[in-house]
Amino acid sequence: MKKTSHNSAPDPRLTNSFSEYAPRLKRFLAARLGNEIDAQDLAQEAYFRLCRVAQPDLIREPDAYLFRIASNLANEFLLKKNKQPFTVDIDTVGESLAEIDGMSFSDKLEQRAEIAELAKILDQLPPLYQAILLLRKRDGYSHREIAEKLNISHHTVHKYLKRALLRCRTLWVELET
Structure with missing residues (x-):
């Protein structure tokens, strides 16, 4: 079995999988994280981790593997975020409590x-x-x-x-x- 080093080109199956599923992956992460900026960052990190797999030929379903990586990253991100102290910006409290997109805070x-x-x-x-x-x-x-x-x-x-x-x-x- 061939091994992929960090310097070699990623397996085309994996890069094609990411290209095909990137929009859905970003929506999936945005729903889990609550914002698109963090979703974009984690989608990119998921892709990098997918490309660094030592034996990509063992991955039967690159898209499922990619979503599993993303799910794990989201879980790690949320755990770290929940351990950080909660802060409130007093200037934005009123805006946050107002109706946004038809839903209350x-x-x-x-x-x-x-x-x-x-x-x-x-x-x-x-x-x-x-x-x-x-x-x-x-x-x-x-x-x-x-x-x-x-x-x-x-x-x-x-x-x-x-x-x-x-x-x-x-x-x-x-x-x-």
Whole structure:
């Protein structure tokens, strides 16, 4: 197997994967992080990490691998951010509390909290369940398209999607209680 050093050119499969999925990856990260600037930075870091993989020929699904890297980066980023002291700029408090984009500040906070809880739930799923669930619910792929993309049977997609949804519901109820 060939090894990729830091000085050699990245595997074209990986760079093509990033080019194809970059807009969706940035939206995914923006939803997790709550802003596009950090999403842009983490998308770029995910790409760099993808290019530094020692044995890129072992990656069967570069797009799924890229999203896993991005998800891990987002989790690390949020953990570090939550450990930093919270500061308030008194000049912007009034603006923040005002209605923005049709949602109140408290509604936005609640929505972000729910997104963070959902991210934690998704991270508890087995990788294949997570990939199937995200491809279906976030990306809108059909069962047949997911089966082809992941090289598994249509029946397996259906079965794992049901299990993933059941597990998510169970974990969500546990969080609520």
